[in-house]
Amino acid sequence: MVRDICDSGEKGVNAMAEFTVNGAHVAPQKNIKLLRFLRDELHLTSVKDGCSQGACGACTVIIDGAPCKACVPDTDTLEGRTIITVEGLSDWEKEAYTFAYAEAGAVQCGFCIPGMVLCTKALLDQNPDPDETEIRYALRNNYCRCTGYVKIIAAVKLAAQIMREGVIPDAKAKDWRLGSRVQRLDAREKALGTGKYPDDYYMDVTMGCDAQGIIQGVKAVVTSDTGGYMSLGGPVLQRACTHAAGPYAYENFEIEGTAYYTNNPPAGAFRGFGVTQTCFATETLLNSFPLESRAQ
Numbered sequence: 001m002v003r004d005i006c007d008s009g010e011k012g013v014n015a016m017a018e019f020t021v022n023g024a025h026v027a028p029q030k031n032i033k034l035l036r037f038l039r040d041e042l043h044l045t046s047v048k049d050g051c052s053q054g055a056c057g058a059c060t061v062i063i064d065g066a067p068c069k070a071c072v073p074d075t076d077t078l079e080g081r082t083i084i085t086v087e088g089l090s091d092w093e094k095e096a097y098t099f100a101y102a103e104a105g106a107v108q109c110g111f112c113i114p115g116m117v118l119c120t121k122a123l124l125d126q127n128p129d130p131d132e133t134e135i136r137y138a139l140r141n142n143y144c145r146c147t148g149y150v151k152i153i154a155a156v157k158l159a160a161q162i163m164r165e166g167v168i169p170d171a172k173a174k175d176w177r178l179g180s181r182v183q184r185l186d187a188r189e190k191a192l193g194t195g196k197y198p199d200d201y202y203m204d205v206t207m208g209c210d211a212q213g214i215i216q217g218v219k220a221v222v223t224s225d226t227g228g229y230m231s232l233g234g235p236v237l238q239r240a241c242t243h244a245a246g247p248y249a250y251e252n253f254e255i256e257g258t259a260y261y262t263n264n265p266p267a268g269a270f271r272g273f274g275v276t277q278t279c280f281a282t283e284t285l286l287n288s289f290p291l292e293s294r295a296q
Ligand code: FES
Pocket: 048, 049, 050, 051, 052, 053, 054, 055, 056, 057, 058, 059, 060, 069, 070, 071, 072
């Protein structure tokens, strides 16, 4: 039976727990969230930090055979556990899951995909031929901010077929003529979580309120590095600027956005579509307001 570490309530039971990550014995020197230990200490950066709050599933790892959000458990609750990240998959599994997700067209920005891949593995290890209801249930805790889930579900079905048959089929489209539907060139790095994400937004935001906490105005200058190709840089910038005001009532606002082509990797329709960046700036400024202002 698989124990559920996410809700185990074991916090603090075993200080300085020792456990296994991708086959290696580890002994954290301090009690921190598993996500931080994996990323900051072991540099296993396929484990993505999407929210740090157990909400999005981007940080999913496998613990004793079951998917678990790595931002939830403290390391001192993990005594004797066996943890797998995408880096710990076998070469065959890496090839199979990469092909399935790429061929199904399930990879966009890719930020959620390593977590999806591990949910897929946890499901298929238990159930080699899941139906769609079972697939949807297995992915229920993992959010993709780029796409619907139709292609991700197709990727899981294809991965199941590959695992059952032990053969990776040929890609449907092999020629790269204009109009062909081919696999993304960066699908592998996105599926395996090795891709680098550029700092694509630079913001200068000013906000002020009156003595009653009513926001009097916001001024924002938003600069986007959209990389070498357009890749939705314009629409993403538009949303970034639209949401720079947040959901609040403003007396005055002035928001100016510019997207620049650069020689950096394409930076367009990424997770949050520009909204998260400017909302982060707005919310950070609001947090610096006096508490009574924030209650307005
Ligand atoms: S980063 Fe762990 S659930 Fe979002």
